[in-house]
Amino acid sequence: MDKSDDNEQYRVVLNDEEQYSIWWAGREIPAGWRQEGTEGTRDECLAHIDKVWVDMRPRSLRERMAQLDA
Numbered sequence: 800m801d802k803s804d805d806n807e808q809y810r811v812v813l814n815d816e817e818q819y820s821i822w823w824a825g826r827e828i829p830a831g832w833r834q835e836g837t838e839g840t841r842d843e844c845l846a847h848i849d850k851v852w853v854d855m856r857p858r859s860l861r862e863r864m865a866q867l868d869a
Contacts, residue, residue: 809844811837816857819848 808824812832819835821844822828837847854861 805840807841808838809841811835811844811847816859818857819852821845821848 809821810824810828811834812820812822812828813835814820814832820832821841822832824838828834837844839847856864
């Protein structure tokens with residue numbers, strides 16, 4: 800990675816399946832995604848995702864599995 804990229808700002812984004820990603824802070828968020836609320840460097844955003852995204856299964860799968868367990 801080039802040093803000029805170290806200061807680039809990102810935001811954490813989330814889709815309807817509660818899957819996380821990062822997106823450049825200065826760009827429009829793509830359709831199907833919404834801002835989660837965290838902004839910072841790439842490393843800061845990825846560290847936040849590592850903390851909060853503990854179940855990698857899509858929301859629809861988690862809900863379907865919970866119904867089977869009920």
